[in-house]
Ligand SMILES: Nc1nc2c(ncn2[C@@H]2O[C@H](COP(=O)(O)OP(=O)(O)O)[C@@H](O)[C@H]2O)c(=O)[nH]1
């Protein structure tokens with residue numbers, strides 16, 4: 326999975342990048358360089374940790390996310406940076422960082438802190454970019470229409486109608502992800518890589534002094550900006566970046582000193598992201614490897630097995646399934662079997678979150 330971090334200058338993108346990657350990319354004025362920061366991180370998974378304790382495998386493989394911290398390239402005088410937009414279009418999730426922290430030593434790109442305005446600035450650019458793509462395509466279709474046969478014409482007309490529907494939606498100042506579209510329509514326009522169709526996580530970068538006001542702020546932002554395909558989290562990027570350089574115990578202590586209880590916001594953000602993308606995970610466990618496999622919800626056992634290797638889907642016979650909770654309670658696969666709780670499922674089985682699967686196949 327690939328996640329891109331965008332936002333106006335000095336909103337805290339690189340600080341967030343460092344927090345999630347435990348990295349040390351340069352923040353502040355020097356981070357304006359034109360090269361994106363790229364880092365791959367494992368998705369924390371306590372279920373996998375617990376499985377690894379039972380199996381003590383040679384290797385534990387967590388799901389991975391690639392994070393890209395994009396330098397800001399505004400519309401400016403040279404128009405939209407199409408190359409940037411194209412690479413944004415290929416992302417699975419957009420993380421839009423919005424500055425809410427006030428800090429006189431960090432000049433604000435727009436002169437003052439105003440989250441509503443800043444959200445709008447970037448959204449408008451993304452909408453413009455999609456609009457430009459659509460307009461180009463519609464113009465091309467119009468010229469194609471003149472030379473195609475009648476049979477192809479109706480197909481083109483239908484496609485053009487869909488693009489025009491999307492165009493009107495953008496022109497109203499809305500993102501494509503809020504447009505009601507049939508699954509077939511979404512598939513039909515997938516290759517355009519529209520940026521405003523990508524699920525978005527709005528990260529409100531709050532100041533250290535706002536940590537006590539989280540609930541109030543999130544409610545206001547949610548009322549204004551919460552909509553389909555978008556989730557909102559509040560994070561103090563600077564604090565999280567500092568915490569990420571500490572060991573777990575130190576970080577925990579520091580967190581409680583700051584009054585930060587509950588799940589760390591970055592873990593929450595990943596859970597929210599999985600949810601937005603309709604993902605969950607199954608697990609495989611053995612002496613060689615314990616591993617988490619993120620998959621789309623609703624996949625059948627053979628489809629899920631295909632993520633491990635196409636042979637497992639092709640030659641799928643059946644699958645032994647243990648629920649993660651029951652396996653942990655039993656303490657071992659042998660004990661679980663003895664209790665009669667190791668199920669055997671066939672090709673129609675829909676995989677559930679936390680299933681520990683052993684696929685039997687023959688090719
Ligand atoms: N006080 C405060 N400063 C922050 C926070 N997040 C980022 N900064 C500072 O703002 C400056 C710009 O941050 P940076 O992450 O480089 O922003 P970018 O331009 O969006 O990548 C840096 O000096 C950061 O230390 C925050 O939550 N609180």
Ligand SMILES: [Mg+2]
Pocket residue numbers: 338339340352353356357396
């Ligand atoms: Mg930066």
